[in-house]
Amino acid sequence: MTDEQQNQQRLFAAFTPATATDWEQKARKDLRDTPLDSLTWHTYEGIDIKPYYAKEDIADLPFVKQKPGDFPFLRGNKNGNNSWLNIQQIKVKDDGKEAIAKAADALQRGADGIHFIIMQPDVFDISQLVHSIDLGKHSVSYTLHNHPKAFLERLYAQLEQEQVSHRNLKGFVNFDPMTSKGGLTKEERHEIVEVLDLTKDSREFYGVSVCGANFSSIGASVTQEIAYTISAAVAYVDKLTSAGEPLESVLRNMQFYMASGTNYFFEIAKLRAVRLLWSTVVEAYQTAPALAAHLRIHSATSSWYQTTLDPYVNMLRTTTEAMAAVMAGCDSLTVTPFDSTFKTSDEFSERIARNVSIILREESYLDKAIDPAAGSYYLESLTNELAQKAWSLFNEVEALGGFEDAYDGGFILGSITEVSRRKFRNIATGRDVLVGTNKYPNPKESISFDPEELIQSADFDTTRAAYPTEVMRMATELHLRKRKRRPKAIVALIGDAEQRQVNATFAQEFFSCAGFETEKRQFSSVEEASDQLTNSSAEVVVVSSSEAAYINEFGPRLRNHHAKPTIILADDPLHMKEEMMANGYDEFIFEDCDMKTLLEAVQKRLAQDEENNN
Secondary structure, three states: OOHHHHHHHHHOOOOOOOOHHHHHHHHHHHHOOOOHHHHOEEOOOOOEEOOOOOHHHHOOOOOOOOOOOOOOOOOOOOOOOOOOEEEEEEEEOOOOHHHHHHHHHHHHOOOOEEEEEEOOHHHOOHHHHHHHOOOOOOEEEEEEOOOHHHHHHHHHHHHHHOOOOHHHOEEEEEOOHHHHHOOOOHHHHHHHHHHHHHHOOOOEEEOEEEEOHHHHOOOOOHHHHHHHHHHHHHHHHHHHHHOOOOHHHHHHOEEEEEEEOOOHHHHHHHHHHHHHHHHHHHHHOOOOHHHHHHOEEEEEEOOOOOOOOOOOHHHHHHHHHHHHHHHOOOOEEEOOOOOOOOOOOOHHHHHHHHHHHHHHHHOOOOOOOOOOOOOOHHHHHHHHHHHHHHHHHHHHHHHOOOHHHHHHOOHHHHHHHHHHHHHHHHHHOOOOOOEOOOEOOOOOOOOOOOHHHHHHOOOOOOOOOOHHHHHHHHHHHHHHHHHOOOOEEEEEEEOOOHHHHHHHHHHHHHHHHOOOEEEEEEEOOHHHHHHHHOOOOOOEEEEEEOOHHHHHHHHHHHOOOOOOOEEEEOOOOHHHHHHHHHOOOOEEOOOOOOHHHHHHHHHHHHHHHHHHHO
């Protein structure tokens, strides 16, 4: 017996080993009448997450005993520690001098590198860049929407003029028509080939970026993001090698640009699954398996989950998103400022974003352990399931002719739209929670921007999960600014049934999230409620009652209200919808109802009132 086994024997001698069956029996006992299966979580990825996992769940997984640096690099290829680069993203206007100055300052304040988003690369002041930032020391990357070859030629020429070696460049070029538009034109393929030729001697400067964030930003599931990113990468490899680029050169210069979302454990498992499947792809090309280790992964906090309402909650979101990416072993990380959805970020929000990485490293010590998820029954099982689901979807895309054909045929965007619609529906019904937006609103929130101007702005991201709810809230805000008061919703409880309280609370929270002033009132009878509410100043009256007679009588009575509010029944009318509407009700509110349609109807009534008042 080894010393380790003896120590374990002494340490755990008082405990009886527990099997998965033992845990299941204990869980069933504690749950009493609740079926254990009811705790299973059905995800957008088509994976059913069990309420607990045991060592039996990972007993047959081949990668469980592998270490960092071992093929297929599921645990990454880092040595010694789990270091990552803290990259600040900066949008560039005009010639970029202001952005370059901001970048130089950020590098003095804790950033390890800069990622410039450049809209006009032909006017960017490269001379100013080279004089302001040591490109041989700091990682500097560029998102270019066009002409990457011309931009890099200018950069390399300036480096040569300043006698700075291009071999020491660090960072990446993000020019990715494949994931953003679905394929490459001949001109774009030629551009990327030229980029590869220019950067082939810059070993830490990556010329090909595959932007999986383009999928997650429109609501893709984690499985889809993995599968479509790898499929796009394969399309790049095939296109570039067909153009004469050596396979090894392409693989050595490839980076994945991934978003990190709020589904914490899935995001940890995602990058592990990406590395596992990429190793499978590299092996299929019959080249050196070790080339898979050169894959670089840059993570950025997700735009999909960013909210405009109660924006300080974004600080919490991006922190957990950053933690997931770091624990999964990303090579570099960008944290988005909390206010980026509705304004140009200022020094405060940029500093908070920059400091997330610093705190995770200097105070949470997340750089000390490589792949801390190793050995977790749940995370190892989840990694395996994600990899299997994503690999199956990848093969489905390949069977359709590859990424470009599947994109052109509508399969890729169609499948993502199907998932995103389910997500939007679950957000609208409250099943999926965006704190501060569709649940737990900040009642004291003051909107500092012009809602109408923001909605009409080309920079306002309409693909985000919160967007439909935000648009409705903005309409309420406009009402406030025109009428100098918020629209009001009164929730009238008639009777004492417990379900009435549940429905009333749900309705009150819904209208609070929509920006209404809300008030809950208790009444003993329909007569009392209608008498008191007839002269109340409310645009919406929600009735929550336990008796069918109350329901039938309340609507007609309240029709005498001088302002004729929208009258909503806090219950599912089932087959009685037409009868209820005939009795004076305009809409119905209950869990799983179509909140978007409900609020649109209310906002339409508000708009009509505005027209009548004008």
